[in-house]
Amino acid sequence: MKSAAADSCFMSHVLCCMSLVLYRKYRPKTFAEISGQKHIVETLVNAIKSGRVAHAYLFCGPRGTGKTTMARLLAKALNCEKLLTFNFKLSTDPIEPCNKCLSCQSINDGNALDIIEIDAASNRGINEIRDLREGVKFSPAALKYKVFIIDEVHMLTKEAFNALLKTLEEPPQHAIFILATTEANKIPATILSRCQRFDFRKLSVNEIIERLNGIIKKEGIDCGDDVVSFIATISDGGLRDAESLLGQIISVSSGKIDLETVQDVLGIADMRDVYAFVDLLINNNHQEIFKFINNLFNQGKDMAEFMRSSSNYLRKMMICQIDNALVATVAKDMTREQQVNLCSQAQKFENAKIHKIVARLVDAENQIKKSFSPIIPIELAMIDILGI
Ligand SMILES: [Zn+2]
Numbered sequence: 001m002k003s004a005a006a007d008s009c010f011m012s013h014v015l016c017c018m019s020l021v022l023y024r025k026y027r028p029k030t031f032a033e034i035s036g037q038k039h040i041v042e043t044l045v046n047a048i049k050s051g052r053v054a055h056a057y058l059f060c061g062p063r064g065t066g067k068t069t070m071a072r073l074l075a076k077a078l079n080c081e082k083l084l085t086f087n088f089k090l091s092t093d094p095i096e097p098c099n100k101c102l103s104c105q106s107i108n109d110g111n112a113l114d115i116i117e118i119d120a121a122s123n124r125g126i127n128e129i130r131d132l133r134e135g136v137k138f139s140p141a142a143l144k145y146k147v148f149i150i151d152e153v154h155m156l157t158k159e160a161f162n163a164l165l166k167t168l169e170e171p172p173q174h175a176i177f178i179l180a181t182t183e184a185n186k187i188p189a190t191i192l193s194r195c196q197r198f199d200f201r202k203l204s205v206n207e208i209i210e211r212l213n214g215i216i217k218k219e220g221i222d223c224g225d226d227v228v229s230f231i232a233t234i235s236d237g238g239l240r241d242a243e244s245l246l247g248q249i250i251s252v253s254s255g256k257i258d259l260e261t262v263q264d265v266l267g268i269a270d271m272r273d274v275y276a277f278v279d280l281l282i283n284n285n286h287q288e289i290f291k292f293i294n295n296l297f298n299q300g301k302d303m304a305e306f307m308r309s310s311s312n313y314l315r316k317m318m319i320c321q322i323d324n325a326l327v328a329t330v331a332k333d334m335t336r337e338q339q340v341n342l343c344s345q346a347q348k349f350e351n352a353k354i355h356k357i358v359a360r361l362v363d364a365e366n367q368i369k370k371s372f373s374p375i376i377p378i379e380l381a382m383i384d385i386l387g388i
Contacts, residue, residue, distance in 0.1 A: 022247035061200025064238030154186035202237025
């Protein structure tokens, strides 16, 4: 008999594959399809049109904001045999890779020999960069430019960075480097000074909603606006996370997707636990509060996640105490019924108390990372909140 752990492992593997399918399926193939990052698209397009292409680019920004997607798109536009131009009179007129020529097709299929992608997280050392330096010398096999995309470049060792620097100092005409990182502060200044830097920003909730709605329409999924809004809010500006969450939900849902099912499927937090916890805090029931959090702990719940969900929920209550109308602003990710529940719970709390609770829960969540047991910072916070 298979164990529950094996089942859950298998399930998360299935979910992971499903969500990746969606993410890859809708990876932008043109500049126009890129969500957000318009400032970067414009600058790159202008550089391509005017023939002023740099030999090294640094794409910085939070995870899932489209750095490698942009890198591949740039590689494709630089190598396209029939670059599509629209008007081409104004500097703002768009251009796009044709997605039909042999170069475009080989890059879209991921089998272009001249596009070399290196994951620096798993190839950090001097040997990999030495291989790269050897490879740079040779002319491209089929394309105009050889493009080296080095992802998570901040992971390279000091020696590897030094070797990379030598290549960046004298790059052959046919070579272009695109370095991508989530941690630009870890890149040596010598490398930074050789690169043209672009800062990718987190996407707004509305930009993510627009993108998800496009996918939902194409996939023919029956999905409420509150679900889309919820996914957009919890993915915190990362489009890749938003798309993989949507993929996870689609893979386990049949028929119309509603918000409660989604919250259950994602296990982001069992909101019922949060509601019950808040009720106990309102009633100031010391004994029940300690029993409750210990029960959650003994059931193996993620206590840091529980603290995050609780403090986030209480923070919404804190804002709604200022004005009930603000519920529409702070609780976009909740159903109407949940919003009503939030406002009615908010009225039962004293103002001063709720501020203190939010502050202490945020603190407890931070402390959990440093503590050998997650229950201790929570119990300390409770003793403080209850004034015991
Ligand atoms: Zn093309």
